[in-house]
Amino acid sequence: MSMVDYQTVMSAAERKCIQGGIRFTKRRRQVLSVLVKADVALSAYEIAERCNAGSDSNMPAMSVYRILDLFQEQNVIHKLDIANKYVCCAHIACSHEHDKSQFLICGSCRHVEEIFLSDEAVHALQNAAHTAGFSAISPHLEIKGRCGQCEQSQGRTANS
Ligand SMILES: [Zn+2]
Ligand SMILES: [Zn+2]
Numbered sequence: 001m002s003m004v005d006y007q008t009v010m011s012a013a014e015r016k017c018i019q020g021g022i023r024f025t026k027r028r029r030q031v032l033s034v035l036v037k038a039d040v041a042l043s044a045y046e047i048a049e050r051c052n053a054g055s056d057s058n059m060p061a062m063s064v065y066r067i068l069d070l071f072q073e074q075n076v077i078h079k080l081d082i083a084n085k086y087v088c089c090a091h092i093a094c095s096h097e098h099d100k101s102q103f104l105i106c107g108s109c110r111h112v113e114e115i116f117l118s119d120e121a122v123h124a125l126q127n128a129a130h131t132a133g134f135s136a137i138s139p140h141l142e143i144k145g146r147c148g149q150c151e152q153s154q155g156r157t158a159n160s
């Protein structure tokens, strides 16, 4: 992520938090900064480790969990249930609201892509679930695969 993108994402997140009535404290900024710079999904422990690395701050994992909960409520980050890890929302800087995202998770490099299914696709899923006797299903999907970059480098290795 370029420096410009980083600044844009951080200030958009700050605006979102203020709109949601949440202060963007130094600790919260630090936690989000780690997640934005990581570009992969991280666990709360990994985030705490990175916050504390090379600094005299001592951020306990419990504080990180609380901060992550706050950010999740504000749609600034998303939690991946499969991996029990967190990613920065790919749409922080967008003005549109979204409540249902799907996630493509690369099994090789851990890159996570946030995508949206069409309403029809979500309805088809919900209908199939209803037929199976399920109600109130969450349309949050996590799909494992291989990202475009890993697919390309795989191809190169295979051909060389
Ligand atoms: Zn999002
Ligand atoms: Zn967007």
Ligand SMILES: [Zn+2]
Pocket (backbone or CB within 6 Å): 106, 107, 108, 109, 110, 111, 146, 147, 148, 149, 150, 151
């Ligand atoms: Zn990948």
